Amino acid sequence: MKQIHNFSAGPAILPKEVIDNCVSALQNFSGTHLSLIEVSHRGKEFVAVMDEAQSLVKKIMNIGDDYEVLYLQGGASTQFLMVAMNLLENRAAYCNTGTWASNAIKEARHFGSVDVLGSSEEKNFNYIPKNYTIGNDYDYFHCTSNNTIFGTQMHTFPECPVPLICDMSSDIFSRKINFSAFDLIYAGAQKNMGPAGTTLVVIKKNILNKVNRYIPTMLDYNTHIKKGSMFNTPSVFAVFGCLQTLKWIDHQGLGNIEMYNSKKADLLYSEIDRNELFEGTTAIEDRSKMNATFVLKDDKLNDSFMQACNEANISGIKGHRSVGGFRASMYNALQLESVQVLVDVMKNFKS
Ligand SMILES: *Cc1c(COP(=O)(O)O)cnc(C)c1O
DSSP states (O other): OOOOOOOSSSSOOHHHHHHHHHHHHHHSTSSSSGGGGGOOOTTTHHHHHHHHHHHHHHHHHTOTTTEEEEEESSSSHHHHHHHHHHHHHSEEEEOOOSSSHHHEEEEEEETTTTEEEEOOOGGOOOOOOOOOOOTSSSEEEEEEEEEETTTTEEEEEEOOSSSSEETTTTTTOOOOOOOGGEEEEETTTTTTSSOOTTTEEEEEEGOOSSOOOOOOOOGOOOHHHHTOOOOOOHHHHHHHHHHHHHHHHHOHHHHHHHHHHHHHHHHHHHHHHHHHHHHHOGGGBBHHHHHEEEEESGGGGHHHHHHHHHHTTSSOOOOOTTOOOOEEEETSSSSSHHHHHHHHHHHHOOO
């Protein structure tokens, strides 16, 4: 089979064995001789999948039983409103680092007042704001760990005297961090942990039940916690796919994954900095190890560089329309060899 170097920003590359296990479960799920997508989610085979998909997250994150793990639908975008609906009574603080953070802020404003403590909007989100302090009178503080579109990443997190909430959609399980510093973490699965169709929510139970409004049943975290993330039919295929990726992550260890991701990012960024035709679009200290954004200094060369990438079987490299240029997403499953192929194309590219 022709090897494609898949730099897609999302849905994105998954480990080959994850795809293979999904294919096989679509044909014969767990010895049932039925497909994963044609059996009851209440059957013992799928219940075992959900249980393990929850417990492996706790194991990899090294968090205790004061946390619940949910697999919800509606994408990370639904979490923008669920977070605020469930937790915002008076005032919340947000850091605005890009399109996704802006969307989260927009939703939250419908439920209470929102203070934006830091924003890099005036520089087209090319850096991570850092000089702010979070007061202790907020209901919570919300941040976005990695900015998929603009290519910046929080390499440290602020001191936070109130519940700390983070959208980790595009760098979940890409590095070792102290997950127990967070009170709620959410991530759309399709960037780094599985197929589209489910959103991981990890929530510390004691932050709930502090708002007075009516919360519709499906949007209330309590509903899903009480039923072990099986209140209604979960996205069975997506949860199964996440479980396969979690097993792959657990097998390698987050420390090794982090080292490998750093190697890939270092390889690409050193070429961006060395090569006079290219330049990075973000502050160097805030560069994302997941999504590297860069441009050709002469944008008239864009089409011929794109063509050179196509000829080398490089896919998904076109930058987001709000930044232009190029974006190389280097999620966990992307091989160092694929980054080397891209770097070689850049090296050999002539104006
Ligand atoms: C992709 C992405 C989202 C949106 O996710 P959906 O699941 O499509 O709603 C939100 N936040 C971040 C950081 C993302 O990368």
